[in-house]
Amino acid sequence: MDVVIVGGHGQIARRLTRLLHDRGHRVRAIVRQSGHVDDVASDGATPVLLDLEKAALDEVVAAIEGADAVVFAAGAGPGSGVPRKDSVDRGAAVLTAEAAQEAGVRRYVQISSMGTDRVRGGDVPAGVDEVFVEYLRAKASAEDDLARRRDLDWTILRPGRLTNDAGTGLVTLRREVPRGAVARDDVAAVVVALLGDHSGTAGLVLELTAGHLPIDDAVRAATEEAAR
16 A cells, blocks of 8 residues: 555654554655654655645645555644644644545545544533643544545544553444543554555544454454444
């Protein structure tokens, strides 16, 4: 496969690049800062320097043209304020999905977040600060945009609280799961499995935490559940 990872310098993205590279796949990593180019190259990716907060649609189309799949793994990150939650977590996601559609790249995996349903309809979860509420709203808006795109075989992955613990390869992956944590290693490995799954999980929104099922079995079970 030829996979484009948007937000290629992120912690999940770099793990994903290494996993794909080790399996013989080609990876293009879209990064915003020139200082990140050497890092993603060392992971095995071909760096693509592009700022999605400023890029035009045709520039993004050119960056992903000819790929077999796109993974949106970008995020404004810790310490960013409300404006960048909108411009990256929503705006860049919408732009990338539009570019994938224009480029004819059907397979699309979007890394979102658990909790997006808690802010739909203007709800504000108790005990959640303003910036995180805006982050969840941006993610929810990006999900809603993607769900309307009939020309993409999209899957939305909502991990729980992310940790840097070593991955176990054992997860819970379903349409709805209790809130919990999951290692970034395991998130990356689940994305690899979703990409290999091709169309079985297309059109699904899946939540992910640590669990007891091996990843391939968890993806298979999610596919079978959706087919019922």
